[in-house]
Amino acid sequence: MIFYFLPDGGIFGGVKVAFQLLDALGALGVPGVAVLPDGRAPDWFASRTPVVSEAEARARLGPSDWKMITWPPDHARLKGLPGRMVCHCQGTDVRMDAIFADRDVLLLTCWEQAARVARERFGRTPIEVGITIDERFLFAGERKYDDLVAYMPRRGVDLARACMRAARALDFDAIDGATEAEVARRLKRAGFFLATAVGEQFGLPALEAMAAGCVVLSVPVQGGMEYLHAGDDCIVCEPHDLPRRLLEVAAPSAAAARARMRQRALATAVRYLPSRRRARLASLLDGALGVLAS
DSSP states (O other), X not given: OEEEEOSOOSSOHHHHHHHHHHHHHHHTTOOEEEXXXXXXXXXXXXXXXXXXXXXXXXXHOOTTSEEEEOSTHHHHHHTTSSSEEEEEEOOOSGGGHHHHHOTTEEEEESSHHHHHHHHHHHOXXXXXXXXOOOGGGSOOSOXXXXXXXXXXXXXXXXXXXXXXXXXXXXXXXXXXXXXXXXXXXXXXXXXXXXXXXXXXXXXXXHHHHXXXXXXEEEOOOSGGGGTOOBTTTXXXXXXXXXXXXXXXXXXXXXXXXXXXXXXXXXXXXXXTSHHHHHHHHHHHHTTGGGGGGO
16 A cells, blocks of 8 residues: 655645545555644545545554655655655755655655756766656636736735736736636636746646646746747746736737647646556556555
């Protein structure tokens, strides 16, 4: 059994990514539960994965179980408990170094940048399990508002405000504290999405916005450059240049360029649908990932 320990069930991309992996593994016959401090399941997205409290998980853990972690402090905190340890790597900042260096921890990575860090800095060969976006984000011809710019104010709100001051003819939609279904609905309406989180490890909202048919304007990120192909399916620019690039791409004369970019963004996002993830995991379970089912 996999016990995936999470520090919080709040509206954070890492929480959803954790449940998505457990859902996918469960559908392939590998049982797992999410472990949250109070045992309460998140209510902002749908999942089939059971949730238990940490107290219950500690009582149930045995030597043949897996302790799955993603939050760096859980490495030292849980290492002494029964069971084998596996890290579902969702970031590569310095707090992860001890995990990468621990040969007793099985490493799963979500994107190529994290796998590259494991290989080049620590001599590890991780299992690349990938990442997915929910099909509800896929644009299906909903009405688009070419003057509507969506953004998430939790990180980079000052950059969004700079865009508002520069592009006063555009409307801006701050998406915060919303359920996954509500985020999908609002992204499908928006013509543009600003990804303003400088130093972002992956940036799942930008990929979801691409699936929803938005023109994505992003600051440079780390893992997200796997799908952010500047000038092809999105615009990537330095933070100070974001207002100017928004004005350029939102101009009436750029309508054809916007249409091409949205089409290419959607083609990129399709590669991250659950069906692709299931096929990848099924293949891995016949090989290196099979140890999780043992």
